[in-house]
């Protein structure tokens with residue numbers, strides 16, 4: 001079997017990419033990979049995204065692919081790397097060879113710099129994989145989401161669709177779908193208690209695993 005990568009990116013940091021990626025990776029029994037982790041205490045519990053995905057997805061540890069860069073400072077990867085005295089080398093970000101679907105989580109949004117000369121979308125284009133764009137439903141999302149769609153398209157990164165996170169905003173969601181020419185994959189509502197059980201249940205209720213599998217298998 002070959003690796004079938006799917007990128008999870010978003011309109012911003014702190015919008016629910018990791019929670020969505022955990023739900024998706026669990027539903028597909030995929031591997032999860034956060035190649036560049038900038039900030040080793042992102043949610044103030046000392047947990048990295050990979051550790052949170054391990055907990056929230058219930059995936060066995062061998063399905064969590066180790067980070068290539070674990071940077072101390074919670075800031076843009078290009079700066080976090082400089083502070084740690086390292087340079088992010090795209091040659092080290094080649095896709096890991098794992099069987100089946102691989103969920104790759106970026107850092108922040110599409111145009112986050114990974115060096116002084118490149119942004120994350122350049123790396124997405126090199127991977128040649130489709131992207132799921134995670135977007136909040138709150139005020140401001142139409143602008144952020146349409147901008148992100150343009151940036152992905154301008155680099156030739158195929159967009160599988162939009163995964164919303166937050167309370168229902170039917171008009172915003174439909175407007176993004178129509179004006180962005182993208183598919184709405186579903187919406188993860190705010191969960192009062194965020195556990196593996198509540199996330200698995202919510203993901204199954206609000207998304208169709210086949211929408212992601214079909215693309216990953218294509």
Ligand SMILES: Nc1ncnc2c1ncn2[C@@H]1O[C@H](COP(=O)(O)OP(=O)(O)O)[C@@H](O)[C@H]1O
Nearest residue numbers: 013014015016017018019043188189190191194
């Ligand atoms: N659907 C949700 N329900 C409840 N809390 C959520 C949900 N999605 C995200 N969160 C919380 O919001 C914060 C940011 O989410 P996270 O997935 O880490 O964002 P990102 O990966 O985009 O930085 C975290 O504290 C996370 O637990």
Ligand SMILES: [Mg+2]
Nearest residue numbers: 017018049105
């Ligand atoms: Mg994250």
